[in-house]
Amino acid sequence: MGEKTLSKELIARLPRYFRYLDDYMNVGIKKVSSGELSHKMNVTASQIRHDLGHFTISGQQGYGYNVRELYDEIKRVLGLDKEKKVMIVGAGNRGKALISHRMFRNRGFKLEGVFDIAEMPDINGYHVFPINELPEFIKEHNTDLAILCVPSQEGSIVAKQVVDAGIKAILNFCYVDLDVPEDVIVENVHLRDNLMVLxxxxxNMPKE
Amino acid sequence: MGEKTLSKELIARLPRYFRYLDDYMNVGIKKVSSGELSHKMNVTASQIRHDLGHFTISGQQGYGYNVRELYDEIKRVLGLDKEKKVMIVGAGNRGKALISHRMFRNRGFKLEGVFDIAEMPDINGYHVFPINELPEFIKEHNTDLAILCVPSQEGSIVAKQVVDAGIKAILNFCYVDLDVPEDVIVENVHLRDNLMVLxxxxxNMPKE
DNA sequence: TAGATTGTTAATCGATTAACAATC
DNA sequence: TAGATTGTTAATCGATTAACAATC
Structure with missing residues (x-):
């Protein structure tokens, strides 16, 4: 709530703004103009001002924007001020690799549980729970997001289990389009698609 | 070459078309109309016909499209008829997980080499080469694509090495925007961004 | 103050959708 | 043939860019 609905293009740009602002903060820069940021990020200054116009910060004519304010605002818009509880479902190669991802180290996402059909030893200090304990776990922990890393052929069935257990948002690594109720949000990560586009x-590179 | 340049939106849709057509083939369906496909893929029939109008296949009025022809055409457009030689640079968690990815099993992408700074045992039958052997390897194997899975803080430096060694296309898993010459193509996979968007x-789900 | 830069409105651009004549 | 569906053009929609008055 708050700002009117943002276009999907703008939403997709937010994490990039956030990252650049983070960089500015880390090197101690206090203010930035749309022109500078535009140069750095390789987008138009006009777009930046237009985008920022959706939020509740304002710049200062002749000066620019306060980096910290902007950072905080975009963080708020992205919902990163409220920590999200995450579970990983599927602890194969991919799932294992994700467990140690930096985003779970104090970056707004807290990894609370790892699940798999197979029994296996702890990974990186995380116990791996059997999938049939999902519903209880979700209820108990109020999990926000599920990351689905099971083999693609099991994607649909496991997605259904996860959704039935109450999950409303899924990051989907399976190479299938999940068929979920309208009120469930899915973001797909299809590496093969990325590779095909590449x-x-x-x-079709413009020939020199 | 061939078709005029396609919009980035259309390019991004191609792998999805390809996947659905593959599904049709696998269940033995021989023809499909824009209306059916539209229903299945949840896009407008108009868009499908528009998109397909860029290619050198044609449907048949009152009938639809031949699945195999369409599949082959999109495969050709995506360049999947010419196998791409791929290398993975960085054999940490992420790199390791990618080595066994299905796309390297006869799907148009051939994994030819794995590199890392650290010495380590073979992974899945792949020898892990030291990064300083990159230039020689690329020259010898004519590698097409590099998948960059080193730690993000090393992304820029390793990207430079890879580019200097002659690579023109990079799938970048590092959480930085790579600064590469114009004639080098980069596709980013930023999982953290995907999670933030989710x-x-x-x-901001529409409240029930 | 003069210069720089925002915020916002209008112009442009391009992608998506609608419509329908052509035709299998 | 009649019905279905394409291919294509025109209409619509929305995002990006340009422009500039407001103002710090």
Whole structure:
């Protein structure tokens, strides 16, 4: 709530703004103008001002924006001020690799549980729970997001289990389009698609 | 070459078309109309016909499209008919997980080499080469694509090494925007961004 | 103050959708 | 043939960019 609905294009740009502002803060820069940021990020200054116009910060004519204010505002808009409880479902190669991801180290996302059908030893200090304990776990922990890393052929069935257990948001690594109720949000990560797009661009590079 | 340049939106849709057509083939369906496909993929039939109009296949009025022809055409457009030689640079958690990815099993992408700074045992039958052997390897194997999975703080430096060694296309898993020459193509996979977008949508779900 | 930069409105651009004549 | 569906053009929609008055 708050700002009117943002376009999907703008939403997709937010994490990038956030990252650059984080960089500015880390090097101790206190203010930034749309022109500077535009140069750095390789987008138009006009777009930046337009985007920022959706939020409740304001810059100062002749000066620019306060980096910290902007950072905090975008953090708020992205909902990163409220920590999200995350579970990983599927502890194969991919799931294992995600467990140690930096985003789970105090970056707004807290990894609370790891699940798999197979029994296996703890990973990185995380116990791996059997999938049938999902519903109880979700109820008890109020999990916000599920990361789905099971083999693709099991994606649909496990997604259903997760949704039935009450999850409303899924980051989907399976190479299928999940069929979920309207009130469940899915973000897909399809590495093969990314590679195909790269292959296309590679084959169709403007020839020198 | 061939078709005029396609919009980035259309390029991004191609892998999805390809996947659905693959599904049709696998269940033995021989023809499909824009209307059916539209229903299945949840896009407008108009968009499908518009998109397909860029290619050198044609449907048949009153009938639809031949699935195999369409599949082959999109495969060709994506450049999947010419196998791409791929290397993975960085054999940490993420790199290791990628080595066994299905896309390297006869899907148009051939994993030819794995590199890391650290010495380590073979992974999944792949020898891990030291990064300083990159230039020689690329020259010898004519590698097309590099997948960059080193720790983010090393992304820029390793990207430079890879580019200097002659690579023109990078799938970048590092959480930085790579600064590469114009003639080098980069596709970013920023999982944290995906998670942030998911978090945003989750917090801003239309309330029931 | 003069210069810089915002915030916002209008112009442009391009993608998506609608419509329908052509035709299998 | 009649019905279905394409291919394509025109209409619509929305995002990006340009422009500039307001103002710090």
């Amino acid at each position: 292959a296309y661009k590679y084959d | 978090a945003y949508k989750y917090d």
